[in-house]
Amino acid sequence: MSGRKLIALWLFVVSVVVALMGFWFMATRASMDYWVMAGSLILISITCYLSGVHHYLTTKNRHGRYIILYGSVVLMVAGLSIYIPDVLDLRPWEIYTRIPSDFFFSFFMLIIGILSSYVSFRPFHNFTKEGAQSGAYYIIHLSIIFTLFPLFLIMFNIITRGMGGITWEFLTEDIVSMGEKGGVYPAILGTLAMISLTAIIVLPLGVGTAIYLAEYARKGLAVRVIRTAVNILQGTPSIVHGLFGYAFFVLILFNGQKCLLAGALTLAILTLPIVTRSAEEALNAVPGELRDASLALGATKWQTIKKVVIPPSMPGILTGTVLGIGRAAGETAPIMFTAVYFSGTGTPSGLLRPIMALPYHLLSLYRLVGYRDVEPQAWATALLLLIIVLGINLSAIIVREKYRQRF
Amino acid sequence: MINKVLELLKEEKACQRISLPPGIKAKTSGFSLWYGSTKALKDINIEIKENKVTAIIGPSGCGKSTLLRCFNRMNDTIVSVRTEGNIWLDGYDIYDDVTDCVDIRRKVGMVFQKPNPFPFSIANNIYYGCQVNDMDVEKDEVVERCLKQAALWEEVKDRLSENALSLSGGQQQRLCIARALAIEPEVILMDEPCSALDPIATAKIEDLIHELKKDYTVVIVTHNMQQAARVSDYTAYMYLGELIEFGKTKQIFEKPREENTEKYITGRFG
Amino acid sequence: MVSRRVKDKLVHLTFFGIAALSVVIISFIFIFLFIRAYPAIDTFGTGLLGSEWNVSRNKFGLLPAMYGSVFVAVGALAVAVPLGLGAAIYLSEIAPERVRMILKPLIELLAGIPSIVYGFIGAILLGRYLYDTFGMRGVNSFLAAMLVLGIMALPIIVSMSDDAMKAVPKDLKDASLALGATRWQTIRKVTIPAAISGITSAVIMGMGRAIGETMAVMLIIGSVMKMPVPFFNVFDTGNTLTALIAVQMGESHGIIINVLFTAGIMLFTIVAVMSVISDILQTRTTEKFEGKR
Secondary structure, eight states, rough: OOOHHHHHHHHHHHHHHHHHHHHHHHHHHHHOHHHHHHHHHHHHHHHHHHHHHHHHHHHHHHGGGHHHHHHHHHOOOHHHGGSSSSSOGGGGGTTTEEEHHHHHHHHHHEEEEHHHHHHTHHHTTTSSSSHHHHHHHHHHHHHHHHHHHHHHHHHHHHHHHGGGGGOOHHHOEEEGGGGGGOHHHHHHHHHHHHHHHHHHHHHHHHHHHHHHHIOOOOHHHHHHHHHHHHHHHHOHHHHHHHHHHHIIIIISSSSEEEEEEEHHHHHEEEHHHHHHHHHHHHTTTHHHHHHHHHTTTOOHHHHIIIIIIIIHHHHHHHHHHHHHHHHHHOOHHHHHHTTSSSSSOOOOOOTTTTTOOOHHHHHHHHHHBBTSSSSSHHHHHHHHHHHHHHHHHHHHHHHHHHHHHOO | OOHHHHHHHOOOOOOOOOOOOTTTTEEEEEEEEETEEEEEEEEEEEEETTSSSSEESSSTTSSSSHHHHHHHTGGGSTTTTEEEEEEEEEEEEESSTOHHHHHHHEEEEOSSSSOOOOOOHHHHHHHHHHHHHTTTOOOOHHHHHHHTTTTOHHHHHOTTTSSSGGGGGHHHHHHHHHHHTTTTTTTEEEEETTSSSOHHHOOOHHHHHHTTTTEEEEEOOOHHHHHHHHHHHHHEEEEETTTEEEEEEEEEHSSOHHHHHHHTTTTOOO | OOOOOHHHHHHHHHHHHHHHHHHHHHHHHHHHHHHHHHHHEEEEEEGGSOOOOOOOTTEOOOOHHHHHHHHHHHHHHHHHHHHHHHHHHIIIIISOOHHHHHHHHHHHHHHHHHHHHHHHIIIIIIIHHHHHOOOOSSSSHHHHHHHHHHHHHHHHHHHHHHHHTSSHHHHHHHHHTTOOOOHHIIIIIIIHHHHHHHHHHHHHHHHHHHHHOOOHHHHOOOOOOOSSSSTTOSSOOOOOHHHHHHHTTTTTTTTHHHHHHHHHHHHHHHHHHHHHHHHHHHHHHHHHOOOOO
């Protein structure tokens, strides 16, 4: 390995270590000395100089000048940081915030560490376009890691903090004193009842819409309008669904009575576009030749759809429905004003009676955190909700991957 | 909106009809077709003889497949198609507003360019047409008869419940022919049925076409002139949406009347 | 006995009816929100657009919540767009097929986590962390809301941008590679420009999601009906349209309910316009590569 590559590799390793240290200090809010930060940055900048000078000496071309410039910037950051006060108090500017210097130091280490590891790819590939590619790929890999990081963080925290609270009693007992004691049995039943009802309502509507759009629709104003309506419905915020469910289902259809059916109808509207979209996708995946073959045999359009198009798209249609149901199971805003009452409603007792639901129970518990000792119950409820929702989604995804039909 | 509903529910009036000369199964008169604003077929006049094989040849994009698909109104499935003129089948105008294309397609079977069996079992592929047309037939009999007619029986008789997609390309295409025979059509349209097949499978299909013309009228589109010469009794030559020449196959290939036809046949084209 | 043909037409009509239901629902949403909102619009008029919200003085200006919604969404995009684009490029252009098969469903799972769970975690963990680090007045802040919403908008941005880049025909990329471009140059100069309207549409949908998100924001924004001071102060508390509705609906009565429905109409309109724009952009991408259908 040449000296150039060695220096670049050294720069990369040092930068990554510095970035990780910065991250660690930031996460733990450990107090740190100015010289830890300055020392790391100076080490990085010296390596940058070394790399630039070495490149100039061996090749006599000036591609290395940017890395020397970069090294100087790093050095400047390290030097100027000495003026950062121990605590940066923003209150004189009416911002109620005091930022300790530790935060800035660890933040600089993280950012400069990442930047420098990116920069190190240039000298490693002798400042060619491969270097630009490797650097870019490095950043892209980092972004996928950072995208997935919160997922793991959330999972890890919920599982470790919620695990202890899930006991047999928790699953099977009534809610006692607003969730502080007892279990969440009524909320589990309520959620299950509501999503089953939602599925029954939304499946025919969503699949019907999809069949119209995929099989019957031709270009024209009516189709354009329907498609736009489905898209708008998909983007509509869940709280707006809640408002509508309250204004229409609760106030007009059910005489001001919040109830299971009103909630399920609202959730059905919320999930309608999800089911429609995936069902349409599944129907479109059936090749046109099969439709032609069936029509050419004298089948009517409906016979063709029923016997040739729907059977192979069934896994796709079901996946979409299940994904929609998974979404419905976790929604709070649409049911807040339409189906649930604050605590103590017991198990579901009829279509026109209010219910309790897991996501809403979590909300009620959160509102008590700090006033009563409910945090363990809240974590357990969050874990339970997560298990139900992700379980539903995961089964849908597995079905889809397994039956993904190729023609 | 209400008008649309009423219009959709209206029962059809009787179809207009003429009597065709004996020996003529189908006939187009002054038939034109547009895709949007592009005129793809220009004033086509052609007569299809009963129990004969008629081949339609011509360079790519000349409209031969489009013309073929007009005989069972498969072009209806394409948006923005507009037609003018008539096509008569057994004296009925198949482009009359009141004609139901579902009935026509029952009388006119079709085999497509790419084998397109349904992802069902072999037997169910054949029986499908009888099922959708409410035909009162025994499933096993139909399956056996059609597979035998399509010269496929010996190869598949032990695996009738297997998925049709497990067959080879040539077998799949013969299955598609057998499937078309199940609805007891009178005319069979074939849209380049061998273009996706190897020479051996092609030879089998060509033999089959010879057999079929005893009972059926066959119209075949092909880009392969040797094939047209081998299998057909009559040949139509099309160029840029126009029917240039139509006559007995022997005459078209040996003494074409038009210069354009001769150029194409002798391969001195373009 | 109805003939087969008439039956077929009845089926056609039935499906048309079902499909038209979506249009009916959209119109109903607008009509019924408007009916409930009308008393407020009638009483206060443009006062609803003011910046003062004071129940005792009968002032109901929604401006702080509108500003809050946009401010939070912009902040969330600042987090989500760079990360999301990177992840989408990775998924569509770099990841080996097997890795992609695992990561794409994982990201879909991220989208499946209920927003109340995000809110709960955001408030308890992130809120407390920010409170300890920055010494703010409380655990609620715009910054926390931005970070959480950014994470929540990520999956939609990743998955839609991934689709847009996957839709760029392989021939185009191959042509660029054959001319001696590196894969990165091809991504930068061919794939991304070709997919740009799809990517824009993804960003708009992500923004719509961030503006419309309710439960998560409600738990971490503070729900204080005021503008942040100064207006760019991410450490301050505030309110969004969604949080305003969610919190106040349960505790209010009379004309305030009508004001909340007005907020709902604003929200619905903003997000509907964004959906339409995003949809138009997406259709454009499809038409560019697949021809008009």
